Amino acid sequence: MPSGFFALLDDIGALVKASAATLDDVPTQVAKTTGKVSGIVIDDTAVTPKYVVGLDPSRELSIIFQIAKKSLFNKLLILTPAALILGYFAPWAITPILMVGGAYLCFEGYEKVHSMFAKHHDVDPATEPVEVITPEELEKERVTGAVRTDIILSAEIMAIAYNEVKDEPFANQAMVMLAVAVFITIAVYGFVGLIVKADDFGVHLAQDRFHPVAQKFGRGIVKFMPHFLGFLGVVGTAAMLWVGAEIVAHGIPFTAHLLHDLEHALANIPVLAWFAKVVACLIGGLILGFIIEKILILVKKMLPKKKASEKV
Template identity: 80%
Template sequence: MPSGLFALLDDISALVKASAASLDDIPTQIAKTTGKVSGIVIDDTAVTPKYVVGLDPSRELSIIFQIAKKSLLNKLLILSPAALLLGYFAPWAITPILMVGGAYLCFEGYEKVHSMFSKSHEVDPESEDVKVITPEELEKQRVASAVRTDIILSAEIMAIAYSQVAGAPITNQILVMLAVAIFITVGVYGFVGLIVKMDDIGVHFAKGDYSPTVQSIGRGMVKFMPKFLLILGYVGTAAMLWVGAEIIAHGIPFTAHLLHELEHALANVPAVAWLAKVLACGIFGLVVGFIIEKIVGVVKKVIPNKG
């Protein structure tokens, strides 16, 4: 009897130690997962500031908070459970869903690149009916548009997050998914809030009762922010193409093998290997985006908009 009790206690102790070791892996898994979604995070950060451009500066932080709140709720209540359920009942669907999202990112990236070099989007204001809306309606439209874009990017983030912990115990999966959802949302929208208010901070320093050095820094911030936002837009577009193409490439054995061979060939120079992979993915993303844009164009001609 005592030996049986000791055996049971040994089993419980081993189980506790195994559980503790498993939980110790969570910070590492969170860090690894966050690194994997960094490209989409950059894109999310770069895209969001445009939704408050032209609106009342006093409403900027409120608008960002609204977007962030809906983004977090989508991740916690819809996207994370959906990823966990798919992973349990239909794990084969994860990669195709990721690839569809990657194709969308390539399409969006290509559209942005195309618009940079095309003047065909210029519209004669006299030839278009202009609908007048109130600032409140414009704010609602901006928030709704931002949430639509965010849910695509968030879906990619949570799907990639799940793919990194698919083989872990269910407790680890849930904790990592929740932690990534909260950390990414707070990080992205906290930084976006800082970006959109940076010019106001600069004005405060420039006009306040500060030393000439601080005032000069404030004026420099005000002058620099438009250039920074422009650069951020370019970085976001590049990240869209890079991340979208890499997701698609890893879902196709042939292109996944090519990427692996490229990285292996330049393994002795990690920085060059990373740059080569990014450039290859960027070009591949443009090609994918171009093909999708042509398909969308054909579909629109075949199924004209009757609205």
């Protein structure tokens, strides 16, 4: 009996050691996974600031916090469980779902590019109704748009995170993905908060009570930030097209091989290989966004229109 008891203790000790070794490996896996998704993290960071441009500066951090809170909720309670469940029961479904999200990013990116170059006609209030929107409604609309874009980028992040740990024990998978979700959300939205409040910091430094060098630096920040935010808006739109097209391309064997062949052909010049892939994805994203827009217009025309007399 005593020998059996000590054997049981030995088994428990071995199990504890194995569990400890597994837990020790989690930080390494988190660091590795975070590195894999760094490109999408940069895209997410570039996309977000444009959603607070033009709104009340005193509401900027509140808006970013709202977006960050919903982003973390989506990652922790929707995307991570969904990835784990799909990865276990239907791994084949992950790629098609991501492709739908990628197609949406291409469509949204194309719409933004189209609006940049389309001719804008002044609205005549006498003939066309002017939509009036309150600051609160605009803020809600911006937050909704940001969360909608974020959930697609977050889905891609969590899918890549799952792919990195799919061969690990389930407990490891869950811990790594949850850690990645928290770390990336804090990193992205913390940095976004610093970006959008940088001009306030510049105004603070420009006050007379500071050294002239600090004042000059503060004024420089104030002058620079509008241009930087405008640049980030362009980068964010490009990021939608790039990431969206790459997601779709990797889900189609033919286009996935084309991208691989392009990178392989320029493997001796890594920077050029990366740039060529980005340009190819941007062009492909614009084409896909254009096609989706035309399909939606066609579908809208085919749908029956309600007559004025049918309005309730």
